[in-house]
Amino acid sequence: MKKWMKILVLFAVIGIAAASYVYVFVYNKAHPDYRKLEPNFSLSSESCFEAFKKDASEANQRFIGQMLQLSGTLNQIESTEKQTIFYFIHSEGMFGNEGVRVNMLPDEQLSEIISGQDITIKGYCTGYNQTDVILEHGSVIY
């Protein structure tokens, strides 16, 4: 094989490898495994709710996009067709109860968790909708 041909093949191989890498590990990269992520903040559910209620702008800067570990009394469990939702209730407003809403991971084992028990959970904070502080991808910490 001629030298220029070898160089051409080499460039083609490198190009295909680079494109494959970008396609698999960048374009199609997996969502984080939220269960394995370490919490950035640990606080009570009430402190978290109060922080957003007192100064939503400051709390947004501090907590949105962060993994929060929250402790408190679980007041309500709601199951929809796709997910289980935990509520820590701390106030009441135009939408009824207000507090921290945690959308639990779909494969989380929750059969032994009951309303009224003290619990510690972690989840990814997406913000405060003027009613509830929302945590996604929640999991129970035992």
Place this chain on the structure above:
Amino acid sequence: MKRMFLILMIVSLAMGIQLQAQKYITKNGKIHFYSDAPTEKIEAFNNQVNSALDITSGDFIFRVLMKSFQFEKALMQEHFNENYVESHKFPNASFVGKVTNVTEIDFQKTGTYQAQIEGDLNLHGITQKISEQGTFEVKDGKIHGKSTFYIAVADYDIKIPQAVITNIAEKIEVNVDILLEPLNK
């Protein structure tokens, strides 16, 4: 006197029940958006939309957290939050408006009704007046609202880099699906 007091009590109780029943809410409303561009189809779901409707005044509101939109691809979700809607700066989107033909809808009678909705949509820190059609299906004491409409990304100052201009549609289809229940305090 006792009789008068009893009548007043009954009237007050009835009015209280009626006032409560005037507001319908959900915290589990669904919004789905779909971008159909030449080189890529992108969609995302948000299943925790807060919405409230006052069936007497027609007042209607939505509140949506931008970071709660879930995409199939993690990269798209990152780009959506960091580059396009800048969720760290503008974490909420909201709609505050009215069902303008609320008097034409019989919320006590089972049926599907056309709704004309007008108001202010705030997204990415920009507020635009919108006027859209939807339907309300009244059934079993609940109101099932649905609407499909389009928003132009340019109207909300969402900048799409030239390099990916063919990946994102200029107008995004938005599907709203909410099941409103009476507010019982």
